[in-house]
Amino acid sequence: MYVAVKGGERAIDAAHEWLAEERRGDTTVPELTVPQIREQMALAVNRVMAEGSLYDPDLAALAIKQARGDLIEAIFLIRAYRTTLPRLGHSAPVDTTGMRCDRRISATFKDVPGGQVLGPTFDYTHRLLDFALEAEGEAPRAREAEPRREPTPRVTEFLNKDGLIQDEPRSDGTPPDMTREPMEYPAGRPLRLQALTRGDEGFVLGMAYSTQRGYGRNHPFVGELRIGAVEVEMEVPELGFSVCIGELTLTECETVNQFAGSKTEPAQFTRGYGLVFGQTERKAISMALVDRALRWEELGEENIGAPAQDEEFVLAHSDNIQGTGFLEHIKLPHYVDFQSELELVRKMRAEALGTAKFKEAAE
Amino acid sequence: METPEQEIAARQGWMGLLARAPAERLAELLGREALPGFDWLRVPETGGVMVRGRMGGTGAPFNLGEMTVTRCALRLESGEVGHAHVQGRNRAHAERAALVDALMQGPRADEMQASVLVPLASEEAARRDARAARAAATKVDFFTMVRGE
Numbered sequence: 433m434y435v436a437v438k439g440g441e442r443a444i445d446a447a448h449e450w451l452a453e454e455r456r457g458d459t460t461v462p463e464l465t466v467p468q469i470r471e472q473m474a475l476a477v478n479r480v481m482a483e484g485s486l487y488d489p490d491l492a493a494l495a496i497k498q499a500r501g502d503l504i505e506a507i508f509l510i511r512a513y514r515t516t517l518p519r520l521g522h523s524a525p526v527d528t529t530g531m532r533c534d535r536r537i538s539a540t541f542k543d544v545p546g547g548q549v550l551g552p553t554f555d556y557t558h559r560l561l562d563f564a565l566e567a568e569g570e571a572p573r574a575r576e577a578e579p580r581r582e583p584t585p586r587v588t589e590f591l592n593k594d595g596l597i598q599d600e601p602r603s604d605g606t607p608p609d610m611t612r613e614p615m616e617y618p619a620g621r622p623l624r625l626q627a628l629t630r631g632d633e634g635f636v637l638g639m640a641y642s643t644q645r646g647y648g649r650n651h652p653f654v655g656e657l658r659i660g661a662v663e664v665e666m667e668v669p670e671l672g673f674s675v676c677i678g679e680l681t682l683t684e685c686e687t688v689n690q691f692a693g694s695k696t697e698p699a700q701f702t703r704g705y706g707l708v709f710g711q712t713e714r715k716a717i718s719m720a721l722v723d724r725a726l727r728w729e730e731l732g733e734e735n736i737g738a739p740a741q742d743e744e745f746v747l748a749h750s751d752n753i754q755g756t757g758f759l760e761h762i763k764l765p766h767y768v769d770f771q772s773e774l775e776l777v778r779k780m781r782a783e784a785l786g787t788a789k790f791k792e793a794a795e
Numbered sequence: 796m797e798t799p800e801q802e803i804a805a806r807q808g809w810m811g812l813l814a815r816a817p818a819e820r821l822a823e824l825l826g827r828e829a830l831p832g833f834d835w836l837r838v839p840e841t842g843g844v845m846v847r848g849r850m851g852g853t854g855a856p857f858n859l860g861e862m863t864v865t866r867c868a869l870r871l872e873s874g875e876v877g878h879a880h881v882q883g884r885n886r887a888h889a890e891r892a893a894l895v896d897a898l899m900q901g902p903r904a905d906e907m908q909a910s911v912l913v914p915l916a917s918e919e920a921a922r923r924d925a926r927a928a929r930a931a932a933t934k935v936d937f938f939t940m941v942r943g944e
Contacts, residue, residue, distance in 0.1 A: 486843065487862035488883065520842035520864055520880075525849045525856045532923060534930050542937055550933040577934070579927030586852060600851030607857045609845065621850060622857035629859055661926075663811065664846055664862065664882075671878060673803050676811030677844065677864055678882025684852060707848045709860055 455500050469493035478681075478710025479503055483752060484510025485611070485630040486517075487680055487709050504632075504752050511753050524665045524674060528684045528707065530583050533660035535713075538587045540653045540688055546584035551659060552711075587656035588686050588703065597688060597701040617744045624726055624747060628719045629708050631750030637714060639740045639750075640721035648725045648738030651690035652704060659683045659711050683708050685716040689724050691731065702731060722746060809899055809912055810892070814881040816915045818888035824911045825891050833894065836868040836876065839886035865889040875900040 470493035499505035535551025693699035704724025706716035843861035877897025
């Protein structure tokens with residue numbers, strides 16, 4: 433138990449002053465600006481937006497600067513800010529089929545309509561440090577080709593036409609919202625996806641990796657991975673129609689998983705789904721694998737007791753702000769608590785030693 | 796004469812364009828215009844909009860996360876009402892978008908179209924094409940290895 437303590441205000445003020453000075457670092461080095469972080473640390477900004485669960489690149493960049501690059505601290509700042517915002521409404525579900533793709537690959541079909549488009553990827557780089565980046569150079573310029581303007585068809589649609597993959601029935605109900613009501617288990621797939629998309633990248637990656645290593649194996653192929661911009665539309669009651677309110681970059685991953693069939697279903701492929709704010713493909717692939725693992729019950733698969741099949745275990749531990757909040761609170765003063773523990777241990781020792789002495793004397 | 800559906804579609808078009816436009820560019824283009832007086836119906840307010848996705852891209856909806864949006868509504872001296880919902884936290888951006896929305900419904904529509912919306916639309920198309928062209932250059936061309944004679 434944590435018992436409040438008073439005092440230490442001067443020390444706290446001084447600590448925060450020093451924090452500000454350390455944040456700035458060596459003053460002979462130019463100060464970072466928020467736009468520099470937004471433009472040149474874009475993938476860190478994307479992670480903070482995804483796990484902060486708030487799409488606003490300028491705010492995420494500011495949070496990274498304030499947090500000295502500690503991304504979980506930055507996510508914490510965004511989550512705290514988010515709670516101050518009035519909820520203006522909700523968007524129509526984004527149309528990822530209409531995404532203007534920067535990147536779009538399929539690991540299942542070589543000659544997929546729309547093509548394999550690599551985009552600005554780290555794949556196929558040699559992971560050797562590039563010392564040329566130590567010096568300021570001319571801005572690099574990418575080559576261009578004839579732009580494709582038509583939408584890119586979904587890979588799973590091709591499989592769906594032949595009935596080879598489980599259908600994803602369209603509906604338009606109101607999904608549950610974990611930011612409005614406390615989580616209850618079983619949570620169901622819409623809440624699982626909401627929790628996973630804002631979950632800690634490292635945790636979701638670890639869970640996904642565990643399924644690949646045999647703890648709830650589900651044989652995934654990346655049917656499609658796409659990164660690009662989608663427009664967001666929202667119904668405005670005063671107007672009586674919907675309007676586009678902006679544009680987001682999203683990463684979407686659809687896995688195609690082996691499924692031998694069950695008592696009620698013929699053999700067909702099944703799906704795992706990942707959709708994440710920003711260019712965040714490691715997270716989106718991980719999310720799709722974990723989504724698929726958590727669907728064991730609905731698909732009539734065996735629960736082998738793998739961690740990634742345990743909905744409550746996964747969802748209750750995926751949030752790094754809840755996790756770090758509870759973990760880090762144990763470093764705050766627990767003097768009263770500990771004092772009582774100390775007395776208890778002393779008493780128990782005294783009793784044990786007293787008994788021993790008594791035994792010695794008796795012998 | 797436009798049908799009500801066409802009028803709504805046209806308005807959706809410019810409202811979306813104004814929402815997606817870079818705030819500085821809209822300020823620059825509108826800065827050259829004489830702007831009318833107006834009364835606020837709703838002063839600019841920043842909030843969050845919960846963005847939804849669909850399971851499997853096409854299935855039932857789920858909540859993806861929020862985005863920042865600033866909205867406002869105003870009435871020109873001449874009576875037209877303008878609305879704006881624009882991405883981000885820039886109140887001046889929302890105000891300018893609502894002003895253009897109102898002006899587009901009155902006698903200055905052609906002028907606004909030519910001096911604000913046409914440049915914004917062509918610049919947006921150019922930005923999109925620039926990305927699409929880079930993406931196109933990274934498209935993989937597979938070729939089959941033919942065995943030598």
